[in-house]
Amino acid sequence: MGEPLNIGIIGCGAIVAQYLKTLPSLPSVELRAVADLDLGRAEAVAASQDGVRALTVDALLADPGIDTVLNLTIPAAHAEIALRAIAAGKHVYGEKPLAANTDEARLVLDAAQKAGVRVGCAPDTVLGTGIQTARHAIDNGLIGRPISATATMVTPGHERWHPNPDFYYVPGGGPLLDMGPYYVTALVTLLGPVTSVIGAASHTRSERTIGGGPRAGQTVPVSIDTHVTGVLVHASGALSTLVMSFDAVQTRSSNIEIHGEQASMTVPDPNYFDGEVSVCDLGNRENDRELGWDVLPVSAGYLDAGRGYGLADMALTPPGEQHRASGELAYHVLDVMESLLKSAAEGASVPVRSAAERPPAVPLASLTEPLTASVRA
Known part of the structure; x- marks a missing residue:
């Protein structure tokens, strides 16, 4: 709280452009580095952003100046990259789904709890x-x-x-x-x-x-x-x-x-x-x-929001409180979808084993103001 999270992006595919439109306007996060298996793609992204370095995946994960990994890899790699980031002591915010399946997702959440770091996950469109x-x-x-x-x-x-x-x-x-x-x-x-x-x-x-x-x-x-x-x-x-x-x-x-x-x-x-x-x-x-x-008149939600607002909300959430685009919510959503596919295969109703609280409502607020004036109620 009070200082922006230093962000490193892993995965420079199609979705990264949408995050790059938003992140520069959010005082609670600071993009520092990008990485991709194709270093050329990372270099192209870094060249478009002031002060951003292109690194290999290993180098980004080892960089002590990176607080949080924004995981924009393909779904099959979500859990692997998240677990490596957590093992390096970093928070993780990822594109949806949280992992390819709930078994992998549970490993991510358990590892984060043990390491004392946060896990967040898209979609954050629900915060708008x-x-x-x-x-x-x-x-x-x-x-x-x-x-x-x-x-x-x-x-x-x-x-x-x-x-x-x-x-x-x-x-x-x-x-x-x-x-x-x-x-x-x-x-x-x-x-x-x-x-x-x-x-x-x-x-x-x-x-x-x-x-x-x-x-x-x-x-x-x-x-x-x-x-x-x-x-x-x-x-x-x-x-x-x-x-x-x-x-x-x-x-x-x-x-x-x-x-x-x-x-x-x-x-x-x-x-x-x-x-x-x-x-x-x-x-x-x-x-x-x-x-x-x-x-209805607009009455709630983050104004002029874009992809990355869930990450900013995570950065602004005090220790001990649950951020809105949380790993736990993403796990429940993945569990619902996995159960639905299981039901379709078996032709019978399937219980959803996980539970998740509705995240706190978002008041009508802006996240583009200086950190000292940011609103999170």
Whole structure:
């Protein structure tokens, strides 16, 4: 507290550009070094940032001037890099999912607890004004007791834009583990933890064709299900229906809808930090006809947020308190998704063994102010 965390990034792939847009504006973190298995990629990133060094992975992990590793490697490497960083005495904040599976994720959390360091994990989009305004409304009883939710993400596949999409179509990839963290984290933030799931899954194509870049026209084999659907049973009693697909083309419905006893709510796409929250209550219906939706004013969340706000929130969280984009929350989300895939394979309901508290709500605040004036309530 009072001094910024010195950050070293490991993994300079496509996602790093989004973090580089945000990190320079956050006084609570300071990017010091970047590393990648391809040193040339790290050198290109370092050259674009004042005062940032390009290092090998080993050198970055050994650098005593790095407090925290921002782990932007592919999902299969998340646990390996996290464990190495923890062994070097560093905090870790990683891209989603926390690890390729819950066994690896548990090793990370146990190692961090033993070492006395923090683990954080994306997505941090739920800390923005979109999801937090929706949560503020729910917590203040605007829709009454929540009954159900729907969460939908469909796309014809990331190979249409990603130059190296292979990892999306092998175990550890797929629409649920890739995009599901945004939606499941949002649902847990809004409605609380999940106690059981039931799911089904399918796939329509055995290979995918890369749409652009140096490998355009090459095919990628598909060894996983690419359409996953299911029902999440929350501890509160609410039921969420989830659809995650790399097979469908588009949806016209809201990405997330929450239905309560007194009103229904549309929630912004959890892949982004902002967006409109709309409510249709019983007073907006007449003779079973919808009369209109009201857009809620922005009332909560980090303003003008971007990727890396979860890392900044971790940096500002006092010792002994739980940061919002925590490893424990990410573990529960991974457990929910892994249980859903297990249910789809077995054709039966599966209990979710882990539990996670809803992270503290985010007041309407900015993280771009000087550290002495930063707000974290």
